[in-house]
Amino acid sequence: MKSGGSLSIWFFIGLSLLVNGALILGDGLYELANPPEHPVVLFQLHANIWWGAFLFLFGAFYCYRFGPRRGVNGH
Amino acid sequence: MNLALFLLTENQLVHLSPVDLVIIVFYFALVLAIGLYLKNQANTSDDFFLAGREMTAWVAGLAFLSANLGSLELMGWAGNAYKYGILAAHWYWVGAIPAMLFLALVMMPFYHICKTHSVPGYLKLRFGEGSRALSAISFAFMTVLMSGINMYAMAVVMRVVLGWNIHLSILVSSVTVAVYVALGGLRSAIFNEVLQFFLIWAGALLIPILGLIEAGGWNGLKARILQNLTEQHVANPGAYTHLWSTLGDFGNNPMGINWVGIVFGLGAVLSMGYWTTDFLVVQRVLAAKDLRSAKLAPIIGAAFKMMVPFIVILPGLLGLALLRDPAGHLLRLVPGDLAWSDLGRAQGLHGYDEVLPLMLARYCGPGLLGLGITALIAGFMSGMAGNVSAFATVWTYDIYGALIDKDASDESKVRMGRWCTLLGVAVSIGTAYLVMQSQSIMDYVQQLFSFFIAPLFGTVLLGMMWKRATPAGGFWGLLAGTGSSVGMWAWVKVNPDAVKYVALSSRAQDQAQNMFRALWCWLICVLVTVLVSLVTKPKPDSELADLVYGLTPIPREERVSVFHRPIFWAVIVLIIFVILQIIFW
Numbered sequence: 001m002k003s004g005g006s007l008s009i010w011f012f013i014g015l016s017l018l019v020n021g022a023l024i025l026g027d028g029l030y031e032l033a034n035p036p037e038h039p040v041v042l043f044q045l046h047a048n049i050w051w052g053a054f055l056f057l058f059g060a061f062y063c064y065r066f067g068p069r070r071g072v073n074g075h
Numbered sequence: 076m077n078l079a080l081f082l083l084t085e086n087q088l089v090h091l092s093p094v095d096l097v098i099i100v101f102y103f104a105l106v107l108a109i110g111l112y113l114k115n116q117a118n119t120s121d122d123f124f125l126a127g128r129e130m131t132a133w134v135a136g137l138a139f140l141s142a143n144l145g146s147l148e149l150m151g152w153a154g155n156a157y158k159y160g161i162l163a164a165h166w167y168w169v170g171a172i173p174a175m176l177f178l179a180l181v182m183m184p185f186y187h188i189c190k191t192h193s194v195p196g197y198l199k200l201r202f203g204e205g206s207r208a209l210s211a212i213s214f215a216f217m218t219v220l221m222s223g224i225n226m227y228a229m230a231v232v233m234r235v236v237l238g239w240n241i242h243l244s245i246l247v248s249s250v251t252v253a254v255y256v257a258l259g260g261l262r263s264a265i266f267n268e269v270l271q272f273f274l275i276w277a278g279a280l281l282i283p284i285l286g287l288i289e290a291g292g293w294n295g296l297k298a299r300i301l302q303n304l305t306e307q308h309v310a311n312p313g314a315y316t317h318l319w320s321t322l323g324d325f326g327n328n329p330m331g332i333n334w335v336g337i338v339f340g341l342g343a344v345l346s347m348g349y350w351t352t353d354f355l356v357v358q359r360v361l362a363a364k365d366l367r368s369a370k371l372a373p374i375i376g377a378a379f380k381m382m383v384p385f386i387v388i389l390p391g392l393l394g395l396a397l398l399r400d401p402a403g404h405l406l407r408l409v410p411g412d413l414a415w416s417d418l419g420r421a422q423g424l425h426g427y428d429e430v431l432p433l434m435l436a437r438y439c440g441p442g443l444l445g446l447g448i449t450a451l452i453a454g455f456m457s458g459m460a461g462n463v464s465a466f467a468t469v470w471t472y473d474i475y476g477a478l479i480d481k482d483a484s485d486e487s488k489v490r491m492g493r494w495c496t497l498l499g500v501a502v503s504i505g506t507a508y509l510v511m512q513s514q515s516i517m518d519y520v521q522q523l524f525s526f527f528i529a530p531l532f533g534t535v536l537l538g539m540m541w542k543r544a545t546p547a548g549g550f551w552g553l554l555a556g557t558g559s560s561v562g563m564w565a566w567v568k569v570n571p572d573a574v575k576y577v578a579l580s581s582r583a584q585d586q587a588q589n590m591f592r593a594l595w596c597w598l599i600c601v602l603v604t605v606l607v608s609l610v611t612k613p614k615p616d617s618e619l620a621d622l623v624y625g626l627t628p629i630p631r632e633e634r635v636s637v638f639h640r641p642i643f644w645a646v647i648v649l650i651i652f653v654i655l656q657i658i659f660w
Contacts, residue, residue: 007112009134013273016105020098020277020449024442027652033438040440042285046646054292055277 007068009032021056024048088236088429089436095445100451102253102274106267106456109462110255113263117609120488123260124192124468125362134269139359144275145458147228149387149451153434154427156391157408159330159586160300160315162660163391164384168318169342172652174350175377176645178360179370182351184541184629186361187369189621193361194354194535195473201538201622202549204477209553210534211473213527214354215466217407219499222462223506229455230507236432237448245507248452252460254461256467257493261362264457264464264569271453272379278443278450279386282431284436286393297394303405315395318659340590344597348532355465364629370641377648381655387431394430459465459503460648467495526564529593533600541608542616542623548608556600560600563592611659 001066036043091099117123130138135534139459191197195214199207230244255263290296296315304312314328321327322334350356350373363369398406406425413419414426425433435447471491476483483491534553537544566573567588575581578591619626637643 004641006116009269011153012105012109012266013270016102016270017273017277019101020446023094023098024446027092027440027442036440041437042289043287045285047281047285047438051281051443 008066010062010066011068014059014064015065016059017055018059018063020052021052021059023052025052025056028052078108086630088425088432089444089646091445091448092441093330094442095448098445099449099452102316102453103247105270106255109266109270110263113266115508116262117258117260118489119444120471120485120492122262123489123492124464124471125358126260126262126265128362129364130265130359130362130368130372132363132371132375134265134358135368135372136381137272138265138362140376140379141272141275141457142356142359142461143463144272144383145225145454147225147455147458149275149279149454150232150428150431152387153391153394153431154408154411154429156388157394157430158391158427159328160395161318161388161392162314162321162328162330163330164202164318164388164659165337165341165385166346167380167388168652168655170313170346170650171336171380172349172377173342174346175373175380176352176649177648178357179373179377179641180645182535182539183360183373184366185622185624186357187363187366188627188629189337191361193469193474194352194357194531197622198538198549199473199477201619202534202544203546205550206534206553207473207477209550209557210527210531211469211477213315213557215469216349217473217527218462218466220356220470220506221504221527222459222466222499223503223511225455225458225508226460226503227507229417229452229459232428232432232451232455235426235429236451241511242298247505248456249398249500252456252463253497256460256464256538260489260492261358261464261468264460265359265362267453267460268457271450274453275452276386277391278447279431279435280436282434282438282444283385283393284391286390286397286434290393290396296392296396300392306405307407307633316392316659318656320660323588325426325580325582330579330586331582332587332590333580334585336578336587336590336594340587340594343594344529344532345590345593347536348528348593348597352531352535353528354469355461358465358468359546366495367635367639367641371644374641374648378644378651381648381652390434394434398430399434403659412507420627431497440541459500461504463499465497466499467492470495471498526557526560526596529597530560530600533597534604536547537601537604538622538623542619543608544604545608545611547611548604548606551602551607552600552602555603556596559599560592560596563595 025048028046032046050072116127118125121127152163152166155166186194186197189197189200191200193211195211198210225248226245229248230239230241233239233244234241255267259266270377287293287296290299301312301317304315311321311327311329319334321658322332322337325331327335360369362370363372394408398408408414408427408430409419411426411428414424414429420428430633432451435444439447471488475491476488480487507634530553533556534549537552538549563577567577572581574583574588577595578588580587583591623628
């Protein structure tokens with residue numbers, strides 16, 4: 001993208017991972033409190049909680065690092 | 076019709092929860108928002124067709140890889156890993172890494188310095204209009220047909236996996252792609268390819284991690300595969316987990332191929348042809364901002380390509396080791412034709428290509444499942460967008476601009492590019508419905524696409540490396556190579572016994588035939604090009620500057636540390652590539 005305040009591709013990546021991570025983490029926490037009737041294999045590892053948290057943090061970092069206010073040109 | 080019935084007309088493999096649907100809808104909204112956001116940055120032809128030639132190495136490299144990382148590719152090769160074992164990894168390692176590094180270090184300087192807009196554009200500069208027209212027309216025609224086949228295949232997968240209506244899938248995906256590519260051009264396509272790259276890893280990486288935990292690590296996985304295949308009386312069960320040690324003879328491995336086919340047919344010809352001359356992938360690297368970025372981009376792509384087997388091949392092997400039916404018996408997947416027939420569906424059979432969604436459904440609950448499905452949809456859509464944007468470029472520059480309106484203004488080229496995008500999507504939809512009427516068309520078109528790749532590599536390589544190659548040699552070599560490829564394919568089709576001549580063994584399977592056919596037609600292309608060139612008049616050296624090795628001054632890279640040099644990273648990638656071959660020998 002052109003320089004001069006336009007949004008970086010990395011910001012959109014961050015936004016996508018942030019939102020998806022929040023949704024997955026939220027659902028994982030809900031399932032922790034209300035275990036499903038037919039759990040997936042290895043449900044006891046609660047992959048949606050730690051994977052959701054990882055995506056959320058990764059996305060948050062990218063949004064902060066490449067967000068519009070910092071004006072970083074991503075490519 | 077009731078909306079729910081319209082959306083869900085078939086039995087489905089997985090069931091989506093509300094949070095999964097939110098994730099999918101968010102993806103579509105984000106993709107359209109990116110297209111709208113970028114529409115004001117696609118005003119000139121360089122902006123629209125080459126993203127302004129201002130992409131960094133990372134963006135160009137990830138888009139270069141993503142253009143090839145469609146969902147058909149992911150699901151198809153996971154299915155092949157289930158069917159053929161770890162041999163399928165050859166298509167990601169020896170069938171990709173050397174070619175990507177060759178593009179970066181040897182061929183990219185020529186593409187970059189001559190400032191061509193496309194691969195047919197290079198052929199015009201080097202060999203003249205005849206070679207360009209042959210290459211451009213075949214590429215444009217095949218690309219848009221392939222896009223339609225991908226669209227149809229996506230709709231079928233969505234029906235099988237999610238139970239979605241086939242017409243609705245085609246409509247939604249094609250309209251979305253048409254909007255975001257027509258608005259933002261290549262820049263929009265590249266942005267979405269990079270987004271897709273991250274979504275694929277975010278959505279698919281959990282499968283091998285959890286699968287290896289369940290199987291007891293790599294050794295546990297190998298032991299389970301050996302046990303399962305032995306129980307089913309499969310010949311050479313150990314061959315499913317060895318990459319090279321079973322390639323001494325056609326009959327020792329499930330693919331029916333030997334090392335000559337893999338090393339020369341796949342590694343030296345077919346993959347070189349695809350990764351260095353297929354404009355769909357090369358266009359992404361042409362958008363790099365400078366020569367160093369253009370050289371680094373394929374190296375970055377190669378580094379990630381080496382890791383893709385972790386999310387594609389490993390799930391296929393895990394399926395072989397772990398999948399069981401509800402009664403606890405081993406689940407055997409079958410060919411797609413059988414599984415997706417009325418009889419197969421009535422018996423609850425699953426096709427090889429369903430192994431990835433099956434593993435996804437095995438480990439991923441609400442949210443994670445939505446992300447995995449989104450990754451598959453993103454792969455389909457970016458693959459389609461890649462085809463359509465490459466079609467628009469080749470049509471506008473190499474057919475419309477070269478043969479129809481040679482004085483077209485920059486503005487009219489951009490306008491033509493936008494209309495071509497819509498036209499490309501419309502033809503794709505037509506192809507999808509054509510394939511729906513007669514599925515054998517799909518097999519023919521996929522075969523046709525492979526006819527052009529290997530000879531084109533021969534023509535471009537000789538053009539770049541041998542200044543004596545003449546315009547007549549380039550044209551006739553390309554024509555002879557393509558014609559011989561079609562001829563060999565037709566020969567085997569009419570007389571199946573001919574496979575022992577074409578692929579050197581009557582036991583050779585489809586993949587082995589493709590490898591050897593590519594090898595022979597490349598050799599024919601090179602031979603004809605050399606012979607015709609030796610008896611025709613070459614271009615003077617002054618006309619070959621910036622196009623041929625020895626007549627092109629390669630600019631010295633700016634003074635950078637060794638860690639910023641493409642050659643350093645190419646050597647690192649090559650070392651890791653060799654180590655992987657030894658580990659999985």
